[in-house]
Amino acid sequence: MEKSSDFEFDDVQGLLRFGYGKLADTCFMLLKIADASAAKQWLSTVPVSSAIAIRPSPDTALQIAFSVQGLRVLGVDESIIDGFSDEFVHGMTRNENCSRRLGDIGRNAPRYWKWGRDTDVPHVLLLLYARKGSLDAWKATVEGEYFSQAFQLLQYLPTSDMGRTDPFGFEDGISQPAIDWSDRHDTDSHANDRYTNLLAVGEMILGYPNEYGQYTARPLIDPQKNRLAVNLPDAEDDPSRKDFGRNGTYLVLRQLEQNVPGFWQFLDKVSDSIPEKREQLAASMAGRERNGTPLIAEHIPGISPKDHGNHFTYDLDPKGNHCPVSAHVRRANPRTGDLPTAVTGTGAITLISRLVKILGFGQKPEEDLIASSRFHRLLRRGRSYGAVLAPEDAVKPNAPAAERGLQFICLVANIGRQFEFVQNAWIVNSKFGGLQEEPDPLLGNREPLINGNSTDHFNRPTPSGPMQKVCHLPRFTTVLGGGYFFMPGLRALKYISALQPNGNGGSS
Amino acid sequence: MTPQSAFMIAATVRVGKLQDLRTLLASMNKIPGHADPDNDLIPFGKLDRLHFARFVIIEAKTLQEIKEFGVKPRPWRPMLAFLGDIDGDVHTFLAELVERAESGLTKIFSHCDDFPEENQNLLEWIKMRNVNPGANYVNWIGRTVRQIHEEAALHHSLSDYLQKIVAEVGRENIRTLRQKLLSHVEMEKYKGRLVLSLPELTPSEWRTRNLLHKIGVPLILLLFSPLLLVIAPFFALWLRRRERSDPELFIRPVYAHIKALSEQEDWDVSNQYSVFGDVKPGLFRLLTFKFILLLTNWFARHIYNHGFLARIKTIHFARWVFMDNNHRIFFASNYDGSHESYMDDFINKVGWGLNLTFSNAVGYPTTRWMIKEGAQREHAFKYTQRRHQIPTEVWYKAYPGLTAVDLARNSRIRQGVEIRQSDDAEIREWLSLI
Numbered sequence: 001m002e003k004s005s006d007f008e009f010d011d012v013q014g015l016l017r018f019g020y021g022k023l024a025d026t027c028f029m030l031l032k033i034a035d036a037s038a039a040k041q042w043l044s045t046v047p048v049s050s051a052i053a054i055r056p057s058p059d060t061a062l063q064i065a066f067s068v069q070g071l072r073v074l075g076v077d078e079s080i081i082d083g084f085s086d087e088f089v090h091g092m093t094r095n096e097n098c099s100r101r102l103g104d105i106g107r108n109a110p111r112y113w114k115w116g117r118d119t120d121v122p123h124v125l126l127l128l129y130a131r132k133g134s135l136d137a138w139k140a141t142v143e144g145e146y147f148s149q150a151f152q153l154l155q156y157l158p159t160s161d162m163g164r165t166d167p168f169g170f171e172d173g174i175s176q177p178a179i180d181w182s183d184r185h186d187t188d189s190h191a192n193d194r195y196t197n198l199l200a201v202g203e204m205i206l207g208y209p210n211e212y213g214q215y216t217a218r219p220l221i222d223p224q225k226n227r228l229a230v231n232l233p234d235a236e237d238d239p240s241r242k243d244f245g246r247n248g249t250y251l252v253l254r255q256l257e258q259n260v261p262g263f264w265q266f267l268d269k270v271s272d273s274i275p276e277k278r279e280q281l282a283a284s285m286a287g288r289e290r291n292g293t294p295l296i297a298e299h300i301p302g303i304s305p306k307d308h309g310n311h312f313t314y315d316l317d318p319k320g321n322h323c324p325v326s327a328h329v330r331r332a333n334p335r336t337g338d339l340p341t342a343v344t345g346t347g348a349i350t351l352i353s354r355l356v357k358i359l360g361f362g363q364k365p366e367e368d369l370i371a372s373s374r375f376h377r378l379l380r381r382g383r384s385y386g387a388v389l390a391p392e393d394a395v396k397p398n399a400p401a402a403e404r405g406l407q408f409i410c411l412v413a414n415i416g417r418q419f420e421f422v423q424n425a426w427i428v429n430s431k432f433g434g435l436q437e438e439p440d441p442l443l444g445n446r447e448p449l450i451n452g453n454s455t456d457h458f459n460r461p462t463p464s465g466p467m468q469k470v471c472h473l474p475r476f477t478t479v480l481g482g483g484y485f486f487m488p489g490l491r492a493l494k495y496i497s498a499l500q501p502n503g504n505g506g507s508s
Numbered sequence: 509m510t511p512q513s514a515f516m517i518a519a520t521v522r523v524g525k526l527q528d529l530r531t532l533l534a535s536m537n538k539i540p541g542h543a544d545p546d547n548d549l550i551p552f553g554k555l556d557r558l559h560f561a562r563f564v565i566i567e568a569k570t571l572q573e574i575k576e577f578g579v580k581p582r583p584w585r586p587m588l589a590f591l592g593d594i595d596g597d598v599h600t601f602l603a604e605l606v607e608r609a610e611s612g613l614t615k616i617f618s619h620c621d622d623f624p625e626e627n628q629n630l631l632e633w634i635k636m637r638n639v640n641p642g643a644n645y646v647n648w649i650g651r652t653v654r655q656i657h658e659e660a661a662l663h664h665s666l667s668d669y670l671q672k673i674v675a676e677v678g679r680e681n682i683r684t685l686r687q688k689l690l691s692h693v694e695m696e697k698y699k700g701r702l703v704l705s706l707p708e709l710t711p712s713e714w715r716t717r718n719l720l721h722k723i724g725v726p727l728i729l730l731l732f733s734p735l736l737l738v739i740a741p742f743f744a745l746w747l748r749r750r751e752r753s754d755p756e757l758f759i760r761p762v763y764a765h766i767k768a769l770s771e772q773e774d775w776d777v778s779n780q781y782s783v784f785g786d787v788k789p790g791l792f793r794l795l796t797f798k799f800i801l802l803l804t805n806w807f808a809r810h811i812y813n814h815g816f817l818a819r820i821k822t823i824h825f826a827r828w829v830f831m832d833n834n835h836r837i838f839f840a841s842n843y844d845g846s847h848e849s850y851m852d853d854f855i856n857k858v859g860w861g862l863n864l865t866f867s868n869a870v871g872y873p874t875t876r877w878m879i880k881e882g883a884q885r886e887h888a889f890k891y892t893q894r895r896h897q898i899p900t901e902v903w904y905k906a907y908p909g910l911t912a913v914d915l916a917r918n919s920r921i922r923q924g925v926e927i928r929q930s931d932d933a934e935i936r937e938w939l940s941l942i
Contacts, residue, residue: 086763097770101846189856212855212886217760319940338856340819358860360818365916368819371849372856416848417886425849431777434913450776451909464679465939466670 007181009051011233011247011489015063015127015381016205016411017051019173021164023061023129026383027139028157028407030115030122033073036501038150039124040074043497046142050490060138061129064493065251065485067091070123075499077226080244083219084486087415088250092482093118102420103428103439106447108479114255115155115481122154125253125485132161157255157407158385164292167258167384167404168282168442168476169391171292174309175333177377179204187213194337195313195373204379206413207236207246207489211374216413218245228498232491247489249411252378252419254482256443257405263442263476264394270470278395281470284460285441287327290391295323315341318367320461325433328442331426333373334433340368366434376421378410405477415484430455443477509650509710511718512559514827515598516639517590519620521565526586529619533563533901541772541780543904549612550605552904557601559653560825560842561592563616563902564782568836569765570896571786573870576755579789582835588620589639591840593825595652597711598638606631641827642798642837643805643865649813650707651915653906658703659918660910665696666921666942682935689942693925704922718809725806746792747878751867754788756874758888761895769897774846777911778824780903781841781850785896786870787834794834797868801828804865815916819857822850824912828865837869844911851890859883871896917941 009017020026033039049061066074068081068089081089093099093110104110110117130138166172177199185191185198187209202210206218220241221229232242264278267285271277283289288309296312313335317323323330339357356362386404393399412418426432427440430449437455439445446456460468488496521529538544543561545553552561568584575581594601606613610630617623623633666689673688696702729736773779787794808817817823826841843850854862863882867875873888875881883889907915924938 086766090763095767095770097767097773100774101848210886212884214884214886217887358819360812360816360820363816363819365815365821365913365920368857369821369913371852375852375856417852421848421852424846425852429777429845431844431911431913434917436914436917449909453909461940462679463936465682465936466674466679466685466942467940468679469671 008233008247008489009053011491012051012205013063013249013487013490014049014051014061015487016249016379017053017179018061019381020061020129022057022131023059024132024161025130025135026159027126027128027135028159028383029124029126029128030154030157031124031126031151032154033070033123033150034152035150036073036075038146040497040499042144042146042150043493045144045146048490048493059131059134060141061127062138062142063127063129063487065125065127065487066496067121067123067125067483067485069121071486071496073123074496075501076496080219080221083217083244085217085250085415087420088484088486091118091121092116092252092254092484098420101424101428103423103443103445103447104479104482106445107475108445113479113481116483120154121483124151125251125483159383159407160385160387160404162384162388165384165388166406167260167386167389168263168286169260169394170282170286170288170290171309172384173380173382174288174292175329176310177203177379179379187211189338192338192372192374194315195335196337197310199374199377203374203377203413203418204249204411205246206248207233207243210413216245218243218248220244228495228500232495233489244488244492244495246492248492249413249487250415250419251485251487252408252410252412252415252482253485254408255405255480256408257403257478257480259474259476259478260389260404261394261399261401262474264391265397265399266474266476268395281460282391284324284327285458287323287329287331294329295327313337318364321463324458324460326435326438326441326458328440331432331440332422333377334370334426336370336373338372338374369434370432371421371425376418376426378412378418378422381409381411383407383409405480411487435459441473441476444473444475446473446475510595510652510708511649511710511714512646512825513594513596513598513601514641514644514825515590515592515594515602516641516827516829517617517634517637518566518587518639518831519617519623519637521586521588522619522621522623523585525619526565529588529616530565530901532616532619533565536563536902539775541900541903542775543902545904549615550609552906554608555601555605556653557595557604558904559593559595559906560780561590561902561904562780562782562840562900564589564591564840564898564900566782566784566831566838567898568784568786569898570784570871573757573759574786574789576757577789577870581786582832584832584836587831588617589838590616591827593646593842595654597714599635602634602638603631606634639829639831641805641829642801643808643828645804645808645817645823645826645841646813647817647824647912648815648915648919649809651919654705655707656907656910656915656918658705659915659922660907662693662702662704662925663918663921663942665702666692670939670942682932682939685939686929686935690925704925721806722810725802747796750793751875751877754874756888757871757892759871759895760891766894769894769899770847772900772903776905776908778842778844778905778908779847779850780900781839781843781847782898782900783839783893783896784831784836784898786836787830788868788870793868797837797865798830798834800864800868804828815912817858818861820853821916822853822912839866842905844913851893855883855886855889862889869896 048064164171178197180198187200200211202208210216215237220235221244223229223242229242233246235241235243267278267281271281288294292309294312296317384406427443430437430439438457439455441458448454456473458470536543536547536549543552566587566589571581669692677684822844824842829838831838860879863875863879866872871892873882873885921941929935
């Protein structure tokens with residue numbers, strides 16, 4: 001693969017490289033295509049931002065992604081659609097099993113959603129970013145002449161500028177993988193005993209080797225049969241074919257309502273209204289203090305010491321005495337390596353101790369229960385919405401009740417192994433890491449197990465022995481909508497906008 | 509100690525009866541694929557030696573894949589298999605089963621070939637169709653269903669009580685806490701609300717056979733080791749040639765198949781898995797497969813018999829069964845978590861073990877030296893294991909809501925009640941489990 005400077009940033013949508021944090025005003029639009037030809041006209045002229053770094057940084061950005069229904073309406077051939085993953089093609093609400101695994105049951109069930117149910121799946125997702133005060137002008141520029149004819153607006157997803165703070169009041173977005181643009185790190189498991197934050201490009205972007213050293217399945221096109229595909233990039237693993245997926249990614253979107261007064265008032269109640277206790281409990285549920293400081297301090301190689309909030313593992317806190325195993329950030333990224341504890345050095349003894357670990361010997365019963373993190377990372381790009389409500393105000397009984405929450409966005413190359421795995425095995429799973437019937441304290445849906453056992457607990461292990469149990473947690477977060485989108489590379493976007501109405505890409 | 513055993517009653521389904529059989533089996537379920545413990549046909553809930561059970565209709569949906577090897581597919585007629593993992597020996601269990609569920613079993617197996625109209629001896633008929641596994645894995649040999657239930661109740665009771673007394677005496681007073689917990693257990697036992705049965709005596713016949721197996725297999729291997737050493741280079745050459753030339757089948761399973769399988773999954777914290785396929789053609793492949801399973805079985809029985817199978821702690825029971833005169837292999841397991849995490853766990857933690865056992869089956873991704881690559885070829889592996897998976901019509905688990913890690917923890921809690929901890933650190937450790 002190319003060196004960093006050679007990376008095809010000009011073909012990648014910018015969101016894969018930038019969070020656009022300086023562009024504080026955002027507008028997320030869910031669209032239905034009303035007129036496919038007009039939509040393609042519009043697509044062919046619209047200024048979608050690439051990942052090329054520009055100095056000074058731009059004042060606006062535009063990103064675009066499509067649901068499978070959107071690709072179909074635009075005329076993308078079924079043979080291409082078939083190359084996408086089942087998760088994308090059949091969607092987030094594809095069957096009840098999927099809903100069970102994602103925790104979308106009870107009050108989170110798709111039938112209560114505001115958007116994204118089987119019957120009203122959006123075709124296109126537009127993400128507009130602009131500096132404070134200039135969003136309206138940017139929106140007018142983006143829409144241009146074909147927009148109103150091409151699309152029917154399903155809804156604006158509200159967003160608001162909360163800086164780096166999430167609605168509950170915690171600093172957010174600290175733990176992010178670093179994409180290995182220059183292909184520096186080795187994905188072989190011998191090199192990955194310990195957690196590293198550096199991730200193969202193929203984990204986030206289609207068309208490149210992933211952490212298994214493999215290419216994730218994606219649509220490949222035979223240019224002999226489809227002349228329009230000639231301008232698409234070549235498939236690295238199959239040079240005779242063109243890669244429709246290359247430089248594209250899957251975008252997962254979920255609207256999560258957060259009951260901020262409910263959260264802080266519950267914590268206040270179980271902390272006997274003592275502010276310090278309340279803060280401590282909040283921090284142990286989140287896994288960080290409100291300013292983002294991790295509950296664990298330990299430096300690890302591979303992450304800059306400057307990045308102290310992202311510069312630790314849980315290796316020295318296996319029981320969760322410092323950061324409970326159930327804490328949200330510990331579940332979302334357990335920072336585990338390929339082997340339960342590191343084996344360093346070389347020579348015969350190292351080899352033997354490695355073998356002993358591979359064979360599963362010498363472990364404590366609660367050790368090694370969590371999968372290796374590098375196969376299950378998400379690049380998060382969400383934005384909050386609603387009015388800011390400081391925790392100090394939220395605890396007051398007359399706190400204003402208003403809808404607020406998170407437009408959760410993550411980018412992944414494999415929806416099943418990354419987003420769905422994390423949501424299922426780590427967030428929703430009440431047995432995560434050997435826990436006793438505790439789903440994520442912030443995101444859990446509190447639905448009981450099949451044997452009737454309740455899951456509305458949060459346990460804080462203590463060095464003295466007995467756990468501190470918090471019981472009867474209400475649901476703090478509710479899913480209001482969601483969907484899977486494909487965010488194409490810019491050449492694939494051109495391909496889509498040049499499609500003929502018959503949809504076969506000019507293979508006459 | 510009561511050792512566990514496994515049975516698998518397999519019989520060919522009568523022509524034209526498949527749909528009726530499916531409907532009948534579905535009538536045992538409360539939710540898709542999950543048995544109602546009190547169903548009319550087989551009252552699983554009353555069989556107190558039964559850990560897991562399943563009815564699966566073994567169909568060869570991937571029958572054609574062997575053509576890639578230039579071999580004509582062997583015909584296969586759907587078979588009904590009834591599998592169970594039990595405490596104690598198979599014979600007495602089957603006798604008890606027939607006694608309790610004679611009419612239900614008759615109704616079910618009358619859909620199979622050779623089932624006599626006027627049934628003289630159902631028990632004999634069933635016993636004749638019992639198939640022994642090539643390798644069998646038990647998460648914890650000696651842990652009975654009864655023990656599991658008793659220990660779960662103990663944990664529950666202690667957990668509630670500990671919260672109460674922590675509020676009274678504080679969490680630092682660990683010796684007082686322990687004393688109060690122990691008295692609580694005694695009181696609950698006295699009142700009959702908790703029972704902690706003593707383990708039964710280990711059957712001497714089993715003990716002898718187990719010891720013979722434990723010593724015998726390595727002894728025989730040692731005896732044949734000169735021969736094995738001579739064969740080894742030839743074997744290596746042959747293996748690498750095969751690994752390079754065996755066709756790799758990269759076939760994505762159809763979504764409808766995955767959807768049908770997933771309908772039965774993720775209702776409980778555990779799931780079932782049944783998979784069926786062809787053994788790769790040729791005597792060498794078969795002998796290799798048999799040899800690997802012989803070793804697997806030995807390790808499962810004597811090494812990995814207390815809570816972990818290499819790095820995996822989420823499998824309750826698993827077995828490999830040769831069928832159709834060694835031409836096919838059937839694998840069944842009961843595991844914790846969802847399918848995707850089961851597979852990811854496998855690839856990352858024991859990919860080498862999967863490669864060893866399954867690389868001799870048709871459709872498995874290409875391996876290198878039998879342990880490398882294979883499962884690491886993520887898509888090829890995930891596709892092939894889903895493609896060969898078959899739905900389980902009826903599945904029963906005696907302890908819903910509990911994972912294998914839960915069971916191990918409950919046993920440690922019970923141990924702490926019976927054996928006094930020697931120092932404060934041990935007491936804290938014990939209290940932290942509750």
